[in-house]
Amino acid sequence: MESFLIPGQKKRSCTSDAITRSPRKKIKLEKDERMKEEKDEVDEDSALAEFSLPVPWQKIKAEGLDCDYALLFAKEEADQLFKQLENEVVYSTGEEAKVQVFGKVYSIPRKQATYGDAGLTYTYSGVTRSACPWTPTLESIRDAVTKTTGQTFNFVLVNRYKDGQDHMGEHRDDEKELDPLCPIASVSLGAARDFIFRHRDARGKQSCRQIEPVKLELAHGSLLLMNPPTNTFWYHSLPVRKKVLLPRINLTFRRIVLASKK
DNA sequence: GTATCCACAGCTCT
């Protein structure tokens, strides 16, 4: 097929505004609205179409944040993959789908499943589960992501959000069992949802810094690559969107390091 | 010892 695209290796930069399509007014802005971030030389939307095929990547950059976004699957293909996943994927239920927060037990507000190479495990909020063997569709999507990015993955976390009420709170992905040099590849199928990054130093009441959140919309068939060191400095969340009535399936492909430990 | 993680109620803001 096509030659690999290695987004992180080509120098292409767009402002994060280029991909933040939602109205700026949604962001709480102080007087420094049009001040460009310090030490940020993003201004050239110029000759960046050096190679535009097959996937037009959009670079998303901020201080300590480095992502690439692209439409990986056309609508018909994405529709088909979504249907197949709806038939194939088996999600956790019962105790495995619960989490304890501030002393109370809740069902997580989405469905989750874990697939990957034999013997791999995934830990979510204290609960460790082993990966189910790859399904045909998950393998096919994994290989498509590898062809496009040049990265290989041995694990995928599947999250299904039945509608806009299902969501995921702000978090970073657990670095302990992840290969810190491997990007996380997030494939979205189904309903488009907002996706929000917030810098770790800009959270909470007495945040020491004012750093604008980075907001994206993850479209049907899209691929978002989160490159290091994004997960060190930025939390991300999938907030509630009450107007969204249709389901979304998200696949986050990762590389898990075998428990060699330091 | 200690830093991090999770989701929700309750509140404000628009």
Add this chain to the structure above:
DNA sequence: CAGAGCTGTGGATA
């Protein structure tokens, strides 16, 4: 008002 966004809430885990 309704939706979105922010804050306070603690026991488990590494």
